[in-house]
Amino acid sequence: DQQVKQNSPSLSVQEGRISILNCDYTNSMFDYFLWYKKYPAEGPTFLISISSIKDKNEDGRFTVFLNKSAKHLSLHIVPSQPGDSAVYFCAASFTSGTYKYIFGTGTRLKVLA
Amino acid sequence: EAGVTQSPTHLIKTRGQQVTLRCSPISGHTSVYWYQQALGLGLQFLLWYDEGEERNRGNFPPRFSGRQFPNYSSELNVNALELEDSALYLCASSSQGLPYNEQFFGPGTRLTVL
Numbered sequence: 001d002q003q004v005k006q007n008s009p010s011l012s013v014q015e016g017r018i019s020i021l022n023c024d025y026t027n028s029m030f031d032y033f034l035w036y037k038k039y040p041a042e043g044p045t046f047l048i049s050i051s052s053i054k055d056k057n058e059d060g061r062f063t064v065f066l067n068k069s070a071k072h073l074s075l076h077i078v079p080s081q082p083g084d085s086a087v088y089f090c091a092a093s094f095t096s097g098t099y100k101y102i103f104g105t106g107t108r109l110k111v112l113a
Numbered sequence: 114e115a116g117v118t119q120s121p122t123h124l125i126k127t128r129g130q131q132v133t134l135r136c137s138p139i140s141g142h143t144s145v146y147w148y149q150q151a152l153g154l155g156l157q158f159l160l161w162y163d164e165g166e167e168r169n170r171g172n173f174p175p176r177f178s179g180r181q182f183p184n185y186s187s188e189l190n191v192n193a194l195e196l197e198d199s200a201l202y203l204c205a206s207s208s209q210g211l212p213y214n215e216q217f218f219g220p221g222t223r224l225t226v227l
Contacts (some may be wrong), residue, residue, distance in 0.1 A: 004155070036218075043117065043203055044156070052136030089155060100146065100169055101216060103156035 003027050004092050006104035014112050019077040021107050025091035026071065030092035034101065035075045037063060038087045047088075048075070051095070080111045115140065117206050117219035125225045132202050144168075145187040146207070146216060147179060151200040159202075162187055162220030163209070165202040191224075194224045199226045 005024045013019045031052040036044035050057040050064045054103065057064050063076045071094075077084055087108050091101040118137045126132050138145050147159040158171040162181035175191040185206075191198055199211075199221050205216035 002155075006155075034215075042219065043217070043220045045203075046215055049215070091156075100161055100171070101156075102158065102159045103148070105153070105155040 004102045004104040006090060006107050007045060007050050008107050008109040012110045012112060013080045015082055018078045019109055021075040021088050023073045023104050024071060032093045032095050033066060033073050034091045036089045044089060055079045081109045082113050085109055085111045117204055117217055119204050119222050121144055121222060123223045127227050128196060129193055131192045132194060132224060134202050136204030136219060137186045139163060139217055142206035142208045143185055144207045146205040147189050148203045149200045156203060172188040184208050194226045196226050199224060
């Protein structure tokens, strides 16, 4: 049972345009969400997070939106740059208890120059 | 500051063999997490160790086990290897003192089972 889903395995975007990566989850008890970026041959690196008490968090070119009623979050990258080309994983967690992350299957973003 | 390190980088084993993967967390981090990333799948949570004890494990058979040492480094052991164990094994560490226990990942160990 995949509790965190990324239904788009890949996405291509022109440089300078907006990239929107989507993520859906099924467990309403998740209260903390994260996005990680992964380059080939490297471990995932933390990008941005959002607590369930917020609906938006912004960090430079990266903004994460959370829609709790729809159990949906999205990552917006504006403007997209070729260096953003990577696999993006969303993850959900609880802020108490197990501390484990439940990851989605990832979306491969390719930013075209 | 050194990041999370893992060894070996790559490993090739045959079915039925046993393997041990190693992870050194960031200095000061007490929690270590193990994840499996099989082809086409996301990162699947395997194990969480904190202060030398296993705190949680994912939906993996008992032949996946591990331990955490007093210096907080960790080993992941997989017995009776099967073909489907071929995957990238990622280790992450976190500090209980950080907000929401952000996890920092190592580069992973690529295991191939033939």
